[in-house]
Amino acid sequence: MEFPKILLDKISYNLRQRNESISIAESVTSGFLQLAFSQMPNAESFYKGGITAYTLEEKVRHLNLDYDEAKAVNCVSRHISEVMAQNVALLFDTEWSIATTGYATPVEESNNEIFAYYCIAYRGKIIRSDRIELHPMTKALDAQKYFMEYILGCLRCEVKRHLEYITI
Template sequence: MDFPKILLDKISYYLIDRNETISIAESVTSGFVQLAFSQMPDAEKFYRGGLTAYTLEEKVKHLGIDPSEARAVNCVSQEITELMALNVAEKFGTDWSIATTGYATPVPESGEEIFAYYSISYLGEIILSDKIELHPLTKAIDAQNYFTECILSCLRCEVKKHLLQLAFKN
């Protein structure tokens, strides 16, 4: 799997420059985001690790998601993704985190749609949370790759924006 090198390099540079760390909680992307981080230069300086929790039971067990809330939405919602992001950051003790959940194939539970929710947290606060929707004929691997690249692009923007805000404060 190839990810845009410039994107990976920028994220790596920004996180190393500020001596900040990141962790990942994935579902719909099935480890793609973690794979991308493992390809970044000097990843060991900022990437602490992640979890791929694909089922409701694993999200409850490893990411502290409330079982009744999870069942009500088949463990796929913006709120679930935000909790995943906050809880994985706490679990790994990181400054930043990313979480994903959704559907890479059209199924009855998704209304036959393909989409992903993602959330990015920084210092215990959700700073970005959104939904990506794709055409229902998109192949699963293409959907997962697209979700990953989109989320990484958003992370790059958020980390850069944060760095600029810090520069103006100093």
């Protein structure tokens, strides 16, 4: 799989310049973000790790989701992604975190739609949280790759924006 090298290099550079770390909680992207981070230069100096949790039980156990809330939405909502992002940062003790949840294939629970919720958190605060929608004919692998690249682009913007804010 090809990764957007320039994007990965910029994220790596900025996190290392800041001496800050990141962790990831994934569901719909199924490890794609973690794989991308492992390809970044000097990843071991800022990428502490991540978790891919697909089932309700594992998300509750490892990411401290509220069982009733998660069950009511099949673990897929903006708020669920936000809780996942905040809790993975606590789990790995990182300044930055990313979380994803959603559907890479059209199923009854998604109203036959393909979409993902993602969240980027910084120092325990949600700084970006949104929904990405794709055409229902998108192949699952293409959807996961698109979600990964889109979220990495958003992270790049947020890391750069917060870097400028800190240095001014």
